[in-house]
Amino acid sequence: MLSPDEILAxxxxxxxxxxxxxxxxxxxxxxxEEGFTAEELVAETPGVGRATVYRTIxxxxxxxxxxxxxxxxxxxxxxxxxxxxxHHVVCQNCGSVREFRQSAMxxxxxxxxxxxxxxxxxxxxxxxxxxxxxxxxxxxPTNVHQH
Amino acid sequence: MLSPDEILAxxxxxxxxxxxxxxxxxxxxxxxEEGFTAEELVAETPGVGRATVYRTIxxxxxxxxxxxxxxxxxxxxxxxxxxxxxHHVVCQNCGSVREFRQSAMxxxxxxxxxxxxxxxxxxxxxxxxxxxxxxxxxxxPTNVHQH
DNA sequence: AGCATAATCGATACTTAGTATCATTTGATG
DNA sequence: CATCAAATGATACTAAGTATCGATTATGCT
Ligand SMILES: [Zn+2]
Ligand SMILES: [Zn+2]
Ligand SMILES: [Zn+2]
Ligand SMILES: [Zn+2]
Numbered sequence: 298m299l300s301p302d303e304i305l306a307x308x309x310x311x312x313x314x315x316x317x318x319x320x321x322x323x324x325x326x327x328x329x330e331e332g333f334t335a336e337e338l339v340a341e342t343p344g345v346g347r348a349t350v351y352r353t354i355x356x357x358x359x360x361x362x363x364x365x366x367x368x369x370x371x372x373x374x375x376x377x378x379x380x381x382x383x384h385h386v387v388c389q390n391c392g393s394v395r396e397f398r399q400s401a402m403x404x405x406x407x408x409x410x411x412x413x414x415x416x417x418x419x420x421x422x423x424x425x426x427x428x429x430x431x432x433x434x435x436x437x438p439t440n441v442h443q444h
Numbered sequence: 445m446l447s448p449d450e451i452l453a454x455x456x457x458x459x460x461x462x463x464x465x466x467x468x469x470x471x472x473x474x475x476x477e478e479g480f481t482a483e484e485l486v487a488e489t490p491g492v493g494r495a496t497v498y499r500t501i502x503x504x505x506x507x508x509x510x511x512x513x514x515x516x517x518x519x520x521x522x523x524x525x526x527x528x529x530x531h532h533v534v535c536q537n538c539g540s541v542r543e544f545r546q547s548a549m550x551x552x553x554x555x556x557x558x559x560x561x562x563x564x565x566x567x568x569x570x571x572x573x574x575x576x577x578x579x580x581x582x583x584x585p586t587n588v589h590q591h
Numbered sequence: 592a593g594c595a596t597a598a599t600c601g602a603t604a605c606t607t608a609g610t611a612t613c614a615t616t617t618g619a620t621g
Numbered sequence: 622c623a624t625c626a627a628a629t630g631a632t633a634c635t636a637a638g639t640a641t642c643g644a645t646t647a648t649g650c651t
Contacts, residue, residue, distance in 0.1 A: 314647055346601040351638060364591045384591055389565055402552050414576030418536055419588035423568045429561030441566035444511045444531055461618055493630040
């Protein structure tokens with residue numbers, strides 16, 4: 298997992314300043330193993346303004362240190378990124394997140410490129426699950442209709 | 445493509461009423477070949493309240509007649525659904541949408557099921573492009589970073 | 592260390608994409 | 622055509638941010 302210092306290093310390498318608010322946020326971020334909301338971050342960093350929290354989230358998403366995902370109903374969720382291209386498996390019940398990589402699938406998505414006059418610029422994939430922890434707690438999985 | 449009557453038929457078959465507002469919306473919806481926003485619909489059905497437009501959108505998404513997608517920046521967009529399981533190719537410049545199906549990829553996503561204690565309940569896939577029309581108009585494709 | 596200054600900050604107002612409430616209207620059924 | 626739950630429109634509210642702006646601060650320079 299990413300450490301607060303690694304986050305600060307990326308911020309500084311990007312030409313941005315290492316500030317007290319950003320250090321506070323880096324600490325709180327790295328304490329989350331399992332995905333979180335922006336408002337959780339706001340609540341967990343009292344004294345840091347809401348605008349600063351959202352600005353920092355945006356900065357870190359741009360720097361590819363944070364991933365922004367959304368649950369089946371569209372509510373947004375954030376998680377720390379590992380390295381490289383990946384996607385996420387998200388528990389629709391508790392919001393816990395893990396990464397997955399599937400090179401065969403990536404190859405297939407690239408092939409769409411040649412099929413039309415379009416130029417492919419990216420893709421978004423989210424796999425929804427009810428995670429093992431929620432299952433043992435008795436949550437009944439229901440299929441979600443998504444596109 | 446879906447006709448207004450087919451939309452109304454699905455609404456009635458679902459046990460919902462065929463009302464003036466819903467007929468107006470069915471007409472406007474089917475006139476859109478290429479994806480639209482909720483606010484466009486509001487603007488195009490004067491006299492129909494904003495709440496009714498959003499309620500009808502929700503109803504039609506539940507009935508799987510409308511697909512809700514989002515652009516790389518997260519702004520929502522709707523499009524009429526064809527039949528069966530599918531995903532979408534979305535132009536990040538003009539928002540135009542087409543469906544795609546990739547059975548090999550679907551099979552791969554199902555296989556994730558066996559890999560963990562999780563139960564897969566669904567997935568979301570969007571492929572972003574700059575479409576042929578935008579390309580001839582000189583739009584330069586830039587890759588989008590997504591998960 | 593002291594200073595300049597652009598970056599960043601917090602407070603606050605605003606925006607976008609909806610949902611909730613509720614009094615009124617309307618469409619389906621008998 | 623009377624009934625009455627379903628649906629409607631107006632309005633208020635919420636969630637998830639973004640924009641503005643005057644005050645503060647980190648960084649580089651001397
Ligand atoms: Zn990610
Ligand atoms: Zn990928
Ligand atoms: Zn669809
Ligand atoms: Zn699929």
